[in-house]
Amino acid sequence: MKLGKWLALTATFVVLVLLCLSVGSVKVDFADVLRALFDQTSKHRSIVWGLRLPRVLMGLVAGASLAAVGAAFQGLLRNPLVDPYLLGVSSGASFGAVLSIYLATMSGYRILYRLPTFSFAFAMVASLTAIVLAKKNGTVPIVELILSGVMVSVLFSSATITLLMLIRRNITHAYVWLFGSLSGMTWDDLLSPFIFFLIFFLVSLGLSQQLNAMAIGEVQAKISGVNTEFVKLIIYSLGSLAAASVVSKTGVIGFVGLITPHMARRLFGSDHKVLLISSALVGAILLCVCDAIARVMVSPSEMPIGVVTAFVGVPVMLVLLKKGENHG
Amino acid sequence: MVEIILKNVDFGYTDDLVLKSINLQIDKGEFVSLIGPNGSGKTTLLKLVAGLLKPTRGTVMVRGMDPSKARKKHFARIVGFVTEDLNPIYPFRVKQIVLTGRLPYKSSFFASWDELDFQKVKEALVKVDALGYLDRYFNQLSAGEKKRVSIARILAQDTPVLLFDEPTAHLDPGHAVEVLEIMKKLHAEGRTILAAFHEINFAARLSDRIVMMKEGKIFAEGKAEEVLTEENLEQVYNTCFRIIRDPLSGLAYVVY
Numbered sequence A: 001m002k003l004g005k006w007l008a009l010t011a012t013f014v015v016l017v018l019l020c021l022s023v024g025s026v027k028v029d030f031a032d033v034l035r036a037l038f039d040q041t042s043k044h045r046s047i048v049w050g051l052r053l054p055r056v057l058m059g060l061v062a063g064a065s066l067a068a069v070g071a072a073f074q075g076l077l078r079n080p081l082v083d084p085y086l087l088g089v090s091s092g093a094s095f096g097a098v099l100s101i102y103l104a105t106m107s108g109y110r111i112l113y114r115l116p117t118f119s120f121a122f123a124m125v126a127s128l129t130a131i132v133l134a135k136k137n138g139t140v141p142i143v144e145l146i147l148s149g150v151m152v153s154v155l156f157s158s159a160t161i162t163l164l165m166l167i168r169r170n171i172t173h174a175y176v177w178l179f180g181s182l183s184g185m186t187w188d189d190l191l192s193p194f195i196f197f198l199i200f201f202l203v204s205l206g207l208s209q210q211l212n213a214m215a216i217g218e219v220q221a222k223i224s225g226v227n228t229e230f231v232k233l234i235i236y237s238l239g240s241l242a243a244a245s246v247v248s249k250t251g252v253i254g255f256v257g258l259i260t261p262h263m264a265r266r267l268f269g270s271d272h273k274v275l276l277i278s279s280a281l282v283g284a285i286l287l288c289v290c291d292a293i294a295r296v297m298v299s300p301s302e303m304p305i306g307v308v309t310a311f312v313g314v315p316v317m318l319v320l321l322k323k324g325e326n327h328g
Numbered sequence B: 001m002v003e004i005i006l007k008n009v010d011f012g013y014t015d016d017l018v019l020k021s022i023n024l025q026i027d028k029g030e031f032v033s034l035i036g037p038n039g040s041g042k043t044t045l046l047k048l049v050a051g052l053l054k055p056t057r058g059t060v061m062v063r064g065m066d067p068s069k070a071r072k073k074h075f076a077r078i079v080g081f082v083t084e085d086l087n088p089i090y091p092f093r094v095k096q097i098v099l100t101g102r103l104p105y106k107s108s109f110f111a112s113w114d115e116l117d118f119q120k121v122k123e124a125l126v127k128v129d130a131l132g133y134l135d136r137y138f139n140q141l142s143a144g145e146k147k148r149v150s151i152a153r154i155l156a157q158d159t160p161v162l163l164f165d166e167p168t169a170h171l172d173p174g175h176a177v178e179v180l181e182i183m184k185k186l187h188a189e190g191r192t193i194l195a196a197f198h199e200i201n202f203a204a205r206l207s208d209r210i211v212m213m214k215e216g217k218i219f220a221e222g223k224a225e226e227v228l229t230e231e232n233l234e235q236v237y238n239t240c241f242r243i244i245r246d247p248l249s250g251l252a253y254v255v256y
Helices: A002-022 A030-038 A045-076 A089-107 A112-134 A142-167 A171-179 A187-206 A208-216 A218-223 A228-250 A256-268 A272-297 A305-323 B042-050 B072-076 B094-105 B115-127 B143-156 B173-188 B200-206 B230-237
Strands: B002-011 B019-027 B031-035 B057-062 B079-082 B161-165 B192-196 B209-214 B217-222 B242-245 B252-255
Touching: A002 A030, A002 A045, A002 A256, A002 A272, A030 A045, A045 A187, A045 A208, A045 A228, A045 A256, A045 A272, A089 A112, A089 A142, A089 A171, A089 A228, A112 A142, A112 A228, A142 A171, A171 A305, A187 A208, A187 A228, A187 A272, A208 A218, A208 A228, A208 A272, A208 B094, A218 A228, A218 B094, A256 A272, A256 A305, A272 A305, B002 B042, B002 B192, B019 B042, B019 B192, B019 B217, B031 B042, B031 B200, B042 B057, B042 B079, B042 B161, B042 B192, B072 B079, B072 B094, B079 B143, B094 B115, B094 B143, B115 B143, B143 B173, B173 B192, B173 B200, B200 B252, B209 B230, B217 B230
Parallel strands: B031 B192, B031 B209, B079 B161, B161 B192
Antiparallel strands: B002 B019, B002 B057, B209 B217, B242 B252
């Protein structure tokens, strides 16, 4: 039963990746996709290898990363409404991005290329601020952390809006970024999100039993000898790094990090050793498919990916809510 | 041999002290019950011994270790604490919950369960007569079943010192007696037990010694018959009590 579910998930994964590579403003059929992947002289090589593959891979990495971070945060904080942007990563990143656009317009577009650096830096500033503000006698209490995350988010969002008012022109670029998009991803863009995802994924898998204990109860985890403050600090910081590295490249992609862990929990259970893997897989598939839909729905123009993830994710989640196993 | 010592312990979350100059010594293998009204400091005292709180003044020692400073995993092999409630918000199976009690014996990174862990989990569940729940979801169990599973989680932790906070709260008489029987068994195995009770007769039946608390201080301490007098009880709980002897068993009961 379980094995069947996993095989189905893996098979879906492979088929959908091929499908995502094949659809777009230029349709490339499956056979040509495969040929383009392995044959450098194929006529579709530049589209499939140069444009679509980095984009599809970024969708996979971003989806996996946001979903895994969401799963770990939800477990750690015992809160089903938590997402990877909890500590202000998205609003910090947005502020950094808009700031770099602002500076670019001021300086005659010379530093626009630094947008990812700016947004990454401010995402980290925001999340570190949230952790430091929540810290109390050497511990980071859950309620304080959620509140300080909200405060930091509101502050940076307001600063972003202020900047947008100041820019007045060239605002389209900022809006495209704020709604998230996988368009124009290159092989170089993939590196940092992939590395930070890998680090987070391995470390959180290593701490999966501790995460289980924390999800059962923070006090219970302490009683069983878990160094809860250490686990929290590691997961918060590595998770925020992973989310920030994604957001700085793709813009703010909402919803995936919030809802995917719930889908994975309903399909494969709450044990974090399994949940982290299943969340990453489901998140990767979801984002990849949503991006393909975003590309073809209003082709040759594109839908913001956050809108598509909501259109696809909400019905899927509703079906799972109704039909999933009732765990009480 | 002394297992737990509290020496001149004060504790307060703010400047108001919840516990005031507590002195208490518990020997290895002893069963000590804490009784007293709500807010008298029973749970706080247990949390100090479990290392979940640090005393404002004074010292707490368990087997010569300061609970708040001891190596966490090492300390978790000595002291287990059955808290009043256990409510995971996501659906976990009983097996997964009891397994977390094995964490003190595992490496802190990539902990994985082996045969011994599964065996200890099964033994713990057998001891509380809950082996049948192994694969069930915790959230679907009744209050009495949940309580037995939360005891099993701590038994899997296999500690010589056990702390209980209101182990019979929210349980009907039948299930409450089941939990008491489990505690009796654990005491008979030679474990040191410190338990907070609301039900005075339960405390009287099980313990070697009773510590009666009032407003953060130890009001009286000693054997049940010495401590549980109508006068003491009325002073501590502010209501009328009578001690009645059961003509069949000859045991004394507190009624109110």
